[in-house]
Amino acid sequence: MIIHTINGISGESTLLIGERLENVMAYVPEGASVLFITDNTVWQLYRNRFPTDDVIRIGTGESVKTLVTAELLYQELLNRGADRSTFIVGVGGGIVCDIVGFVSSTYMRGLRFGFVSTTLLAQVDASVGGKNGVNFKGYKNMVGVFNQPDFVICDIDLLKTLPNREVLSGFSEMIKTAVIADETLFDYMEKSVDRAVELDRAVLEKLVSASVLIKSRVVNQDEKESGERRKLNFGHTLGHAVEKTTGMLHGEAVSIGMAVALTVSSQHEGLPEKSAGRIIALLRRFDLPVQVNGDLNPVLVAMEKDKKKTGSDIYFVFLKEIGQAVVRKIPMDKLIPLIRHAMTTPV
Ligand SMILES: NC(=O)c1ccc[n+]([C@@H]2O[C@H](COP(=O)([O-])OP(=O)(O)OC[C@H]3O[C@@H](n4cnc5c(N)ncnc54)[C@H](O)[C@@H]3O)[C@@H](O)[C@H]2O)c1
Numbered sequence: 001m002i003i004h005t006i007n008g009i010s011g012e013s014t015l016l017i018g019e020r021l022e023n024v025m026a027y028v029p030e031g032a033s034v035l036f037i038t039d040n041t042v043w044q045l046y047r048n049r050f051p052t053d054d055v056i057r058i059g060t061g062e063s064v065k066t067l068v069t070a071e072l073l074y075q076e077l078l079n080r081g082a083d084r085s086t087f088i089v090g091v092g093g094g095i096v097c098d099i100v101g102f103v104s105s106t107y108m109r110g111l112r113f114g115f116v117s118t119t120l121l122a123q124v125d126a127s128v129g130g131k132n133g134v135n136f137k138g139y140k141n142m143v144g145v146f147n148q149p150d151f152v153i154c155d156i157d158l159l160k161t162l163p164n165r166e167v168l169s170g171f172s173e174m175i176k177t178a179v180i181a182d183e184t185l186f187d188y189m190e191k192s193v194d195r196a197v198e199l200d201r202a203v204l205e206k207l208v209s210a211s212v213l214i215k216s217r218v219v220n221q222d223e224k225e226s227g228e229r230r231k232l233n234f235g236h237t238l239g240h241a242v243e244k245t246t247g248m249l250h251g252e253a254v255s256i257g258m259a260v261a262l263t264v265s266s267q268h269e270g271l272p273e274k275s276a277g278r279i280i281a282l283l284r285r286f287d288l289p290v291q292v293n294g295d296l297n298p299v300l301v302a303m304e305k306d307k308k309k310t311g312s313d314i315y316f317v318f319l320k321e322i323g324q325a326v327v328r329k330i331p332m333d334k335l336i337p338l339i340r341h342a343m344t345t346p347v
């Protein structure tokens, strides 16, 4: 097991990589009454590993990440007499973690909470950084709070039941973390692809640990997303649009977004083609898509609606070299032609 303590502006959080769901009670504050929240799929697969049978369950999928579900959970907490001494544990992927973090942070002005992350994406991304929230009127993560869980357990064993596409989608986010901030992690990923996709425990612990450390380093420099943290959006401007228009998984869409951003970076920011080629090759080795099939227009239209745009300007993340990203504010009407050109002339 690898343990890290993350000190963020909104609190301290302990990450336990390689710890198991069945040991979760060891990390709950002494004397607190505990309530577990999970989703139906995780419950079906792992109910035997929960320390109790009394677990609140929600449905699965992005469509449940709403205020309606939050309200149902507030009601459940009320029914069960939850108060400020109650500790909430969310067990699941990014959806469970996002809702549980939000509900815990707002019910009675905030209860303490922890996560057991059960998807690779949640382990490397959703569990670090203190962002919690729900979607609103079709806009992703529109309503939420910054607040750190007391702990996050990344149980590597649980990843074995995760559909392969979901696993690969998590690796996409890990590649992103490496390319924006840490060449060493990138090199290690290149060397360990085969063992990584087989979910080799030692390799996974190392990879998850390295990515959460890098993400938390970036986040700690800038917890409220004004400068440094924007680098984590590498591949996401277009990625979100691809996700919305094609229904691909988040990491798959981000992989395409990264591939396009790499081409734009080669064409306009001096990213050596060799480096861009290495990154594309790694995405491919993880079986991740690197281009959109079919009509580009709906993707570009969706991109213009992206919530991250400020007026007509957008913060776009370019890559200068593996491990070195740069954020530039660029008018949307200048960015669209660059992206259109990049999508038709990939490196
Ligand atoms: N807060 C953040 O910083 C942050 C960062 C990245 C992503 N997110 C959010 O995370 C969400 C996506 O997270 P996700 O990809 O984990 O999706 P998810 O939570 O929907 O999980 C994917 C699917 O896998 C199932 N599942 C979970 N664990 C499993 C296991 N061990 N075995 C088998 N099946 C399992 C789930 O029931 C679900 O059907 C998005 O809503 C996104 O906005 C948040």
Ligand SMILES: [Zn+2]
Pocket (backbone or CB within 6 Å): 125, 173, 236, 250, 254
């Ligand atoms: Zn992402």
